[in-house]
Each structure stands twice: as C-alpha cells, then as structure tokens.
Amino acid sequence: MQQRNDKKVVRSWAFFDWANSAYNLVITSTIFPAYYTAITSDKDPATIDYVTFFGKKFVNSALYSYAMAFAFLVIAIISPILSSVADTRGNKKIFMKMFTYLGALACCGLFFFEIDEAKGINTLNFSVIMFVLAAIGFWGSLVFYNSYLPEIATVDKQDSVSAKGFTYGYVGSIILQIVCFVFVFKPDWFGIENPSIPARLSFLMVGIWWILFAQIPFKNLPKGSPNYQEEKKNIMTSGFKELNKVWRQLKQMKYLKRFLFAFFFYSMGVQTVMLVATIFGEKELQLPTEKLIATILILQIVAIPGAMLMSYLSTKKFGNINVLIGVVAIWIGCCIAAYYLHTELQFYALAGVIGMIMGGIQSLSRSTYSKFLPQDSPDHTSFFSFYDVTEKVALVFGLFSFGYIEELTQSMRNSVIALALFFVLGLVFLVFVKKVEPKNA
Incomplete structure (x- = not known):
C-alpha cells in the first residue's frame, strides 16, 4: 500500500482542489450565475423572467436549479458504475482525468454563451448543456479525488489533510477570480467593447486553469489501490452491487449509518445555498453584479480560516460530531435570516457568517466519514462513491425542491425556508449519532 502522509503526495492531492475550485467559484458561485441572470432577465423587478429551453417555458432561475439537479442525478447514477471499475482495476486516476477534461472543456464551451435578440443570437440551449456537462465533470472527478484521502493520510492526519485540500481550493480559486475581475470590471484596459466578452473569457480561463493545474496531481498521485479480479463482471450492474x-x-456500523442520514439532509441545504446564493441576491435584493461577485469572493476568503477553525475545534476541543451539530444549528439560523433579508448590509453580514461555516462543514463531513471507514480496505472508492451518491441524491432533492417551490410561490424566500427544514432533519440525525459515537470521533 502507498506510504501515507507523504508530503509531496498530500500536497499534490491538495492541488487538485486548487485546480478545480476555480469552477466552483467562477461558474457556480459568482460570474456565471450573475451573467446568466443578467442576460435572461428584463431588468424589471416587478415582472417574472421566463426563458424557453428546447421549446418549454421556465422561470429563468428555476431552469438554473433544474439543470443543476439533472447534473447531480446523472452523477448519482453513473458514479457507482465508474467507481466499481476503478476499484476493480485499480485505475481511479484515469477516471479523475476523464471527468476533469470533460468539465474543463465544457467550461471552455461556455465562452459561446450569448443572448442578443437584436443580432439573432441565442445559444441558451447549447450553453445549458455545457453548464450541465461542466457540473458532471466537476462532481464526477470528486468521487475519485475524495477516495484518495484514506490512502494518502493516516486517521490522525485526515482532518488536517482534508482541510488542506479545501484551503488550497479557496486560495487557487480566489487567484483566478481576481484575474477574472480585471476583465469583468476593467474591460476598457484590454479594448473590449462587447459587454458579454469579459464574463465569457472568465469561463474559458476556468477551463484552461483547471486542466493546467490538474497535471500536478495527475503526475504524483498513485494510480489507485489495485484490486484486480480476473473474473468478468457486468460493468453496468457491478457498481450498484x-x-x-x-x-x-x-448497516453494521451504526455510527456511519446514522451519520450518512444526517449528511443526506444537511447536504440538501449546504450545497443548494451555495449554488443559488448569487441568483438570490440578484433577484430578491436587486444587488448589482459587481457587488455580488465581490461579496462571494470575500466569502471565499473568510472560508479559509473557517475551514482551519473547524479542523482545530474538532481535533483539539470538541470532536467532529459536536462541531458539526453546532455548525448545522448556525446554518438553520442563516436560512431563517435569509427569509427576512431586505437590505444590502444584511446580505453582506449573512454572507460573512456563511463563509465561516461553509468550508468547515464540507471538510469536516468528508474527514468524519473517512476516519471511520475500514482503513485497510481496498474498496475506498466504493465507500466514497456511496458518500458521493448520498450527497448527489440530496442535491437533486434540494435543488429541485428549491426551483419547484419558487415556481409555485413566485418567491425564492419560501424556497430558503424549505432548506431550513432540511437542516433541522440533519441536526436531529446528528444528535442520534451522538448516542453511538466512537470515542475518537
């Protein structure tokens, strides 16, 4: 087995977060959702903005939620198949590469996203497909990336290594975001006159950045944990088996089983909030694009010490589950506060709180699950596939319900309250986890 805690390998693993987190910041959190809302809106807050996607009419932000939900549904279906193949043949790195290139090239394809009725240009159908493929590439690669954690770090180091990955991701994504800012806010410096070009250049740069920096982990990470079996298997069914x-x-590990139920419910809320925050600010508060993007960037910066703080509190003070209980309780408060948001200052204050807890809850959830897996099992990818499928199915429910409730009630605020209920269920299951919590949790 690969020697664990090797500094070069750990650093290379963390660089995968550096490479792909630019997608998470630019495409799902800042420039793309702001650009999408801007070019699909009539700029009148008194009207409802509709778009037509392959002949069917949707509220513009609901289509965004449905597209993401579909991407997560695809990942939930195909990742068990691929992770089974990777475990059986010990070649998980191949699948990391495949999803990375799919996602990065789809980001490059978003360069062609433009709607200009005066010129007869409308690439919405193509661009939504590219958006979905980019999401599949990003989240699909994480199935294999996460499964490396117990193979490259011992149990006592997994919290800090997991936090290192998120920290690298935040730093790398912020650097590229700043570069994108220069194009978005100062296009005249480059002689750019078309107002859509700066955002579209940002999407192109994300794809290039992602491919370039992914070469570091691709070069230094082990191929996988070989568990080759000579007998032929049905690839389409073996993953689900x-x-x-x-x-x-x-089912024999009460702690992990209850933890996964908790993770399922609070993941519905965490990821959905992160994916729709920019659109919420633009539609419900009519905040200008540049302020929204700057706010999300600051949120990412705040998330760095937040992830480190959660790692410290869980390792040195209170234990993983106690910290998760506290963080989920804060998330509930954030959702309730979002329902009553009406001013720009309130939005900034809430964004600061969410920034402190968003990286921590993701990092701590991943390391909590990893710490209590059978550490010498050759099937880490299958275990993490189960973890990722749980998260993706949760996101399908979370995003679909968010979009459906908005279309039904014509308000994103009501959708946010539904997310609060998901967090409450997650909190209840975390309390149940405490009753069977291992001593070293």
Missing part, C-alpha cells in the same frame, strides 16, 4: 455491499457493511 458494490454500493449494496457497502450498505450492508454500513
């Missing part, structure tokens, strides 16, 4: 096998094992 692996998930069933993992589930049978998890």
